[in-house]
Amino acid sequence: MIVGTKNQATQNYRELMVKVCRGMFDGTLEETIDNIPEELYPKERLPSYFNSIDVERIVCYRQLQSIVGELINSLAPPSKPLSQSLKETINRKKQDYLPGASVITEACHKCGECNIFSTNACEGCVARPCVANCPKKAVTIEDGHSVIDKDKCIGCGMCVKVCPYSAIIKKRIPCMDDCPVDAISRSSSGHSIIDPSKCIHCGRCSVRCPFGAIVMPSEVVDVISQIKKGENVIAMVAPAVLGQFSGTSVQLRAACKKCGFADMVEVALGADTTSLTESKEYFEEVAMGKQKLLATSCCPAWVRCTQVHLKGLEPFVSHTQSPMVYTGDLLKKRDPTCITVFVGPCTAKRTEALMKDNTDYVLTAMELSCIFEACEVDVSKMEGKGDPQSTRLPSMESSFYCVTQGVTQAVIHAAPKALRVIKDETGTLSDDDVTLAPIFVSPLNKTSFKKLKNWSDRKEEIPGNLLEVMCCDGGCIGGPGNVAAPLVGLNRVKKILPERPSFQDIEDVLSL
Template sequence: MENYRELFKEILKAYYEDVFEEKIEEIMNREDIDKKSLAKVISALCGVEVKYSDSFSEDLKIAIENYQKTKTVVVSTSSCTMNCVEIDGKIICKNACPFDAIIIDKETRIPNISMDECVNCGICIDSCDNKNFIDKVEFLPVLEMLKENEKVIAAVAPSIAGQFGENVSMGQIRAALKYIGFKDMVEVAFFADMLTIREAVEFDRHIEKEEDFLLSSCCCPIWVGMIRGRFKELVRYTSPSVSPMIAAGKVIKEINPEIKVVFIGPCVAKKGEAKMDDIKDAIDYVVTFTELKDIFEVFNIDPSKFHEELSTQYSSKGGRIYGRIGGVSIAVEDAVKEMYPDKIELFTSKQASGIKECKAMLQSALDGKTKARFLEGMGCDGGCVGGPKTIISKEKGKEFIEKYGKESKVNISVNNKIMKKFLKSIDIDSIEDFKDDKKVEIFEREL
């Protein structure tokens, strides 16, 4: 079967040129293919769920035009050959899944994903050599909105720094996205500044003595999924803050409910987070960096050729370094030092990056062995810069995140005057208002 990314570009080009149904018919009529399996792949690449039939191309077009959000992100495309048994009789994907979410049907040998256990981390996608798993690509429904000239804003993760070239600025990425049809682009780092203050308030509430500790919840859905699923006893020690991605969507829509928000980031798990019941209205679609790269290629867009379009939002160094492991801890520590100087001696932090480290740190906390007061975990090695849908290495990603942070004229979020002005539009008039439970409901969720 063709490379999925190449197939996506082929489909996207046809959709843009208004020959979509003809192209789908052509692809489905190619020789030596399993039509049912290919239909699953194509549906996923179109961001929808349509079964193969004689009217497949027509049904697909209708589904895109009438997009309905579902919880499914990772799709199993075909039966398993079972030729990769690795450990304890389990095949590679089952061993790789940190949540035991993959179930192999004994009769059909089709891998099924338990939605009760799955957090859509996407690890199974990369672990399967037979490409039996694929994550939905939601750009065609986005393109449909852009073609209708709807109000759509792109919210980009801090880890986008350097992904499209070492000399490509945020202003150039903004210009490229607006060229496609987005009304504007916002940096999620700007909303991370708001969450930093919220996390500092939570630290003050939870930490009174050396035995106390707080688990950060404001970045990684894999980390939060572990806490909620495998370490439930630790939920009461966990901050109720939403992620910066969710905060971006909620704040933007509070100001203008007509706007649709598309998050652009480095991982599959964010697609799942955007579909969680309690926060599903914040972000409408998620597009990854690799998908955006493919989109740029189809539209012949080179961000480095665009003139910068600057933003009225301006993020601090603290918000910008959220994209690498340890960034949240640094940002929150700086905020605690500014807001609660009498508590700073109690601020000790520990970080875990990658599934193995996260599990170990959570187990240590559960066993009462942790000595850190603030625990930060990210499911990807190195943090978001090590996400599976990044374009550059995690080492380069960290380097660009650091550079991006140093370029900010604001060191810590507490001193971000532009953020404070922006917050007034949602009735938060001062840093003190972050202590008002009613006013900060927009930044919270039930764990």
């Protein structure tokens, strides 16, 4: 399934999250949450999605566990009351949160083996490219239709590519097929299982599973709990999120404040700092000949991938912090007591935030939209004027970080400022010393991972010196936590760029 497209599995999960958000805001959730599975799936009704009402209740229970912030263990029976899980979340500290994806075993379809097979769409054509191009002679024609010998087939997919009628298809297991690092396998019972030591927390599997069987623990309860306590909770909204709602950034800020956030600040402000710092690091490390390559550090799934799977590339990952971190720094300097909540398209940001003192919680754009729905807030109908911004406007370059090549372009545009800083500090490095050769990888999938693995083992084959990797297709605009289709989000972000200053026109990019 594609991010931003409608489907029933996502809608079911979303309805549960809205219930949780609404119950948190009105103070009734603790007394009602234990009854939600039975209320939604009463005994007298026929099952709609799974084999029985009992299974549907268990799946609902597991999903609610995840929504209230618990990393589920499907091997343990669903015996703990949801109200207890809720209490534990409300009382927990930030470091008690456990990130990662989990499989709801009861919801897992135990998809059949990946196979290539011919369908009844085959017309038995004279050309027969499937037969002619099969390297193992696994395709034959019987009774005027193509037939594939599974004992001979090696799964290369050549027949799928050449069939003029698209009559030959390759059946996939969505979660396993889309995991770039092969962290998902099958248990002896046929269920999908996730190896936490391999998982990079990218969230792709949770989007792709058509049964809603893969979930990641949310922090929506943590955030609403802080709002209900009257804390100074600030939403730090990533550039991609500006493309998720119909309305301006001013209206989005007003919507956040109406739901109880003290303020909304754009993470693109921190991206301005990232652009300058990473550009400076490139010149100091690569242009000065200290190292061959600099790899961007904004995508936490990519960074974790180097730490777990690509040890040869890990030393080249930039030490520059992500826009989320720099924005959190700026806000904590302004008010050390504030609660910072990153809102973005990315599930891996929760893993990054656990290691940073200046980001307290992480929400996805989908989770923020559920908060809006629970509070009956429509971004497009919010007041667009009247409330003065608490910060300067971020640059147009940093506002476009959410798109593939956006980070690199911002780093390039920051080069003149970075060079001036270096020259002022050291008096060295001239423009003639700079030969920037960028490489772009997006999405991080099985194919691109193999390429990166090869570069990790054979660094001499890397065809450039600035490597930008974005895990999601097209960049953060295609992240798993988004609600709008990537193209819709991209066009919305593009519309705000003309009103933004260029990076070079901002006098102090290191401030709010």
